[in-house]
Structure formats: C-alpha cells, structure tokens
Amino acid sequence: MxxxxxxxxxxxxxxxxxxxxxxxxxxxxxxxxxxxxxxxxxxxxxxxxxxxxxxxxxxxxxxxxxxxxxxxxxxxxxxxxxxxxxxxxxxxxxxxxxxxxxxxxxxxxxxxxxxxxxxxxxxxxxxxxxxxxxxxxxxxxxxxxxxxxxxxxxxxxxxxxxxxxxxxxxxxxxxxxxxxxxxxxxxxxxxxxxxxxxxxxxxxxxxxxxxxxxxxxxxxxxxxxxxxxxxxxxxxxxxxxxxxxxxxxxxxxxxxxxxxxxxxxxxxxxxxxxxxxxxxxxxxxxxxxxxxxxxxxxxxxxxxxxxxxxxxxxxxxxxxxxxxxxxxxxxxxxxxxxxxxxxxxxYEVKIVDENGVDLPEGTVGQIAVRGVPGRTLMKGYFKNEEATKEALQNNWLLTGDNARIAQDGYFYFIDRMKDMIKRSGENVAANEVESVLVEHSDVYEVAVIGVPDDIRDEAIKAFVILNEGAQVSEQMLIEFCKLKLAKFKVPDEIEFVTAFPRTPVGKIQKHILRQSIRTS
CATH class of the missing domain: 3.40.50.12780 (ANL, N-terminal domain)
Known part of the structure; x- marks a missing residue:
C-alpha cells in the first residue's frame, strides 16, 4: 500500500x-x-x-x-x-x-x-x-x-x-x-x-x-x-x-x-x-x-x-x-x-529529445516526469483520450517544457517548447533573452517572442516594462544584449509597454502578445 x-x-x-x-x-x-x-x-x-x-x-x-x-x-x-x-x-x-x-x-x-x-x-x-x-x-x-x-x-x-x-x-x-x-x-x-x-x-x-x-x-x-x-x-x-x-x-x-x-x-x-x-x-x-x-x-x-x-x-x-x-x-x-x-x-525526472530518448547532462530537451496516473500524476484529461495519450506515455508525463541538467544534478529551466524561437536555423530560448534583459538596472520585466520574418524564419522581439523613471532607449538595451548574448540571440526589436496581459496567477500571456503582432 x-x-x-x-x-x-x-x-x-x-x-x-x-x-x-x-x-x-x-x-x-x-x-x-x-x-x-x-x-x-x-x-x-x-x-x-x-x-x-x-x-x-x-x-x-x-x-x-x-x-x-x-x-x-x-x-x-x-x-x-x-x-x-x-x-x-x-x-x-x-x-x-x-x-x-x-x-x-x-x-x-x-x-x-x-x-x-x-x-x-x-x-x-x-x-x-x-x-x-x-x-x-x-x-x-x-x-x-x-x-x-x-x-x-x-x-x-x-x-x-x-x-x-x-x-x-x-x-x-x-x-x-x-x-x-x-x-x-x-x-x-x-x-x-x-x-x-x-x-x-x-x-x-x-x-x-x-x-x-x-x-x-x-x-x-x-x-x-x-x-x-x-x-x-x-x-x-x-x-x-x-x-x-x-x-x-x-x-x-x-x-x-x-x-x-x-x-x-x-x-x-x-x-x-x-x-x-x-x-x-x-x-x-x-x-x-x-x-x-x-x-x-x-x-x-x-x-x-x-x-x-x-x-x-x-x-x-x-x-x-x-x-x-x-x-x-x-x-x-x-x-x-x-x-x-x-x-x-x-518522482523520477529526466530530459528527453523529440523521440523520447534520454539526453545527457548539459543538453537541452523536454522535461519528462515519471509517476503513477491518478496517484502522483493526473488521472488524465476529461473526454480527451488523444491528448491524454500524447501527454502520458508509459507513466511518463511529457511536460512541454525544456530544461537541462547541470553536473551537480540541479535542473535549469530553459523555456516552454512553444516559446523556442527559430531564427536563421538556430534555436533561441525566449527565457534566455529575457534573463539577460532583466539584468539591466532600468528593466522591471520582459517578455520575448518570435515574430514572422521572411528571411530568418523568425525575428526576436522583446516587450519591456521599465522601472519607474528609467530613461534607457531601445538601442541601449540592444547594445547591452550584444555584450552578453551570441549575435543570433540579440533582439531585433524592443517595444516599451506599461503592462502585460496576464493570467490570474501573474503568468504573461504570450499568445495575446503574438496575436497583437499578427493583427497590427
């Protein structure tokens, strides 16, 4: 028992x-x-x-x-x-x-x-x-x-x-x-x-x-x-x-x-x-x-x-x-x-590739969690057998989140799989760009998304809320990113905003930001 x-x-x-x-x-x-x-x-x-x-x-x-x-x-x-x-x-x-x-x-x-x-x-x-x-x-x-x-x-x-x-x-x-x-x-x-x-x-x-x-x-x-x-x-x-x-x-x-x-x-x-x-x-x-x-x-x-x-x-x-x-x-x-x-x-937790194969330390992949459905994991999705089978495979829950395992055994979150940006053949984690921008003393909060680009597949756009009274410019933040990120990870555009669309627990609703780009 x-x-x-x-x-x-x-x-x-x-x-x-x-x-x-x-x-x-x-x-x-x-x-x-x-x-x-x-x-x-x-x-x-x-x-x-x-x-x-x-x-x-x-x-x-x-x-x-x-x-x-x-x-x-x-x-x-x-x-x-x-x-x-x-x-x-x-x-x-x-x-x-x-x-x-x-x-x-x-x-x-x-x-x-x-x-x-x-x-x-x-x-x-x-x-x-x-x-x-x-x-x-x-x-x-x-x-x-x-x-x-x-x-x-x-x-x-x-x-x-x-x-x-x-x-x-x-x-x-x-x-x-x-x-x-x-x-x-x-x-x-x-x-x-x-x-x-x-x-x-x-x-x-x-x-x-x-x-x-x-x-x-x-x-x-x-x-x-x-x-x-x-x-x-x-x-x-x-x-x-x-x-x-x-x-x-x-x-x-x-x-x-x-x-x-x-x-x-x-x-x-x-x-x-x-x-x-x-x-x-x-x-x-x-x-x-x-x-x-x-x-x-x-x-x-x-x-x-x-x-x-x-x-x-x-x-x-x-x-x-x-x-x-x-x-x-x-x-x-x-x-x-x-x-x-x-x-x-x-729980047992591992990092897997798109085929469910285990990945070694330091490699970015999807977080998979092993448990018992109905005991340590959800029982399943109501009236949605297809989604349940997609998420729960042999008692492993595929989370849709990317992370890596460091040598010391700690897991580091990279991004939601759907938030990975495909830029000129390179994968860019929105969270990595956000983490750099928020290091700037004038920046309060950031949301980064990929936007359609005819040449590079996707361009990188950052939405930034500044600290009260801050005067930093778009170009200054881009230069700041160049000092800390590989060239292909640097935002192409930064838009200053005063608020983000959020869920009731404070998560930024990036799909609404993406919709605003498509409809503008």
Missing amino acids: DIMGHITLRSLLEERTQMYPEKTFLLFENASGEQEELSYMDFQKRVTKLENVFLDLGIQKGDHITLHLPNSIDFMVAWFAIGGIGAIMVPTNILSTSDEMEYILSHSESVLLMTEMEYIQKFEAVRKKLPLLQNILLTRFEGNHEHALNATALMEQASEKMEREIEIFSGDIAGMLYTSGTTSKPKGVQVTHANYIYAGEMIAQSISLRPEDRQFVVLPLFHGNAQYYSTMSALIVGASVALTEKFSASRYFKQAKRLGATVGSLFAAPIRMILAQQYDLEDQKNSLRLIMFAQSVAEHQLDEFEQKFDIQLLQMYGMTETIGVPLINPVHGIRKNMSIGKPSIG
Whole structure:
C-alpha cells in the first residue's frame, strides 16, 4: 500500500477534526479587511451542512459542480463538501467571460453552479444553452433571486450530521482543473482524492511543514498551487491556513504578520510587484520563514527580496498535470534558486529529445516526469483520450517544457517548447533573452517572442516594462544584449509597454502578445 492508502478528502478532514477540534484551521480576510476564523470542528460542521444541501438538490456521486468564486470560506467549504459526497469540483477563474464559462459548464457536464451575485449576469446570458445545469447557488447573498438559490439560507436549515453515507475511494475523481488554452480549448485535468493527498504529503515533507505552521494563501484557489501545495499540505500535518480574498503587493507582509502566517507561495510576477512597492523596514519583521515560488526571477531580484524581507525563497517546478512538484530546491540543502531544483519525493525526472530518448547532462530537451496516473500524476484529461495519450506515455508525463541538467544534478529551466524561437536555423530560448534583459538596472520585466520574418524564419522581439523613471532607449538595451548574448540571440526589436496581459496567477500571456503582432 502506498502513502495515500485509502484516504479521501472526507476521511482526512474527519481525522484532523478528531485530532484538533478546537484548533484554528482557516483564518480568512476579505477584501474589506474583515476577518473570520474557523476551527477544524467549525469547518467540518459547515462542510457537512453543505453536503446535505447538495444531497437534497439531487447531486449524485460523480456529478460535476462548477465553482465560480473568489477566494473565500465558501470556496473552501464547497471544495470539501463536493469531495465529501463523491462529486467533482470544477473551479474556475472569476475573470472568465460568459463564452468561456459556457464552454467549461458544457464540456464538464456540470449540473450545479456556485457563484456570487457579482457574476450571475454572465450565466443568465447562456443558461438556456446549458440543459444539464439544474441549479445555481449564490454564496454571500441575502434574500431571494429569480434564477438562483440562496446557499446561506439552505445551509442554515441543513443538518450538521451526514444524512446519507456515500462510499468514496481514493482513486475517485475529486476535482477537475481546466488548463488555460492558447491555440485550443482548455483541457480538464482530472484530479483524484489520492492526487490531493499525495500533493499535500509531498510538499509537507519537502518543506518540513509542522502542525504549528500556517500556510499563507493569496493566489487564487481555483489554481492548483493554492489547492495542492498550500491547503493540502496544511491539512496533511494538521496545520492551518491564512486565506486572503485578493493578493495585495503593498500589504503582503503586513497581512502575513497580522494573520500569523509562516509559509507562503508566490509566482514571479507577485515577487516583482512586491519589490516595486515603497519599502517599509517593518516588513522585515514579518512572520514568514519560507516562500515557495515558481517561474523565472532575476538573480538580483531574488537577492534583494531575501535581503529586504529576511526570508528564505525556494524555487520549484510543477504543473497542474504533475500534481506535486517534481523538482524543488532543498529546504535543508544548498539552494540554487536560479535553478528549479532537484527531483523530489516520489518522482523520477529526466530530459528527453523529440523521440523520447534520454539526453545527457548539459543538453537541452523536454522535461519528462515519471509517476503513477491518478496517484502522483493526473488521472488524465476529461473526454480527451488523444491528448491524454500524447501527454502520458508509459507513466511518463511529457511536460512541454525544456530544461537541462547541470553536473551537480540541479535542473535549469530553459523555456516552454512553444516559446523556442527559430531564427536563421538556430534555436533561441525566449527565457534566455529575457534573463539577460532583466539584468539591466532600468528593466522591471520582459517578455520575448518570435515574430514572422521572411528571411530568418523568425525575428526576436522583446516587450519591456521599465522601472519607474528609467530613461534607457531601445538601442541601449540592444547594445547591452550584444555584450552578453551570441549575435543570433540579440533582439531585433524592443517595444516599451506599461503592462502585460496576464493570467490570474501573474503568468504573461504570450499568445495575446503574438496575436497583437499578427493583427497590427
């Protein structure tokens, strides 16, 4: 039997509630700064009430329930209540349009939607096109609505004791997270109960999480990072979660201190946003001991962040499909945060060529991760057998990301395979060019793409956001690149911009930049 055994989300929560009934599990701060605190027992009672609401509405095991909610207690309760009755949570981005939500609701075959009054209009416009959608539940809502039910009122009337036992197995699907589509529609990544348990165990062991710790969740809960790495690791060890409705760069460390958080998780963009704020020496006296992060950050920015805030940063690498993080810097070993770390607990990682052949140290190729589908890797893509077979081959997940392995065993991220630029017969990694440009003292952030070129296949174009007050010119930055890059890697054009199109977790949406080139 593996480490997950027969554990499910429901059995894990019940066990932790039995162990720590009065201990704080969730401390939530909404957008107005108001706080609400729930013990393990309080949280379990709310979960059971919502489970009974779902059952009364006719929800069956295996049904999909879409959550279109901001970070909130309601989201957390719904997640575990859905899993508790054997249904499947489909968390979605609150910034999604009506058309995007129509696709997800239709493709997932969701029978129930939970959302807030602020977003109801986008669903009213498409509801007639969704014959499987039976009900809409409104959270943080008072009164009556013509086309939706009041979740709070229904929960007040529901029993705190489970009215009907449903047999659930660790291999059952508990969640379905849609990956953002660029050239195709988003794919539904199927996540089992065992997947969630494994992610929590893996992270908890990798960062030496303790029951006294409190995970600081500022990234959106619909994303794998907040679910897998922060919430599940806290639940695994009986720790607690400090949750904010929104991320605030200026208040990040003040909120962490106020909420008693000890471990955080960020992406590159939020780190740069925090550094761009007016520095407050008091922020160095924060309560955080460690921040996990992903995506490329310049070395001088990492040094500045650790120095200013007296914090240990730990770069890692993972995807929605990998469940846990296959690569992470060691918390007790030598941290090389310009790398994405070494293989972590339960994973085998290698670099392969386009034919799946292993590549030697120092050679750039695709990251391949070995695991067990439905346990340490995703179960597969929903209603997309072809994409599943393409991604999962003999228990190896082909990530679509390029990296190399150094002699010391650390992996170094190069770029997404789709972000490799073909220039005059040479392969240029956009990330390599970005890393050089961001070394310039006047540069805040960079995105590099390939643009069609009749002679060289592709030309290299860089979009650059400058630091406030900077006066550097395009030619000055090109000359800077010439000092550090081979001639064929130097950008042909640099365009100064004030902002980038981003995903909710701060990733730059390069496909939108490419579209702007084609349509201009």
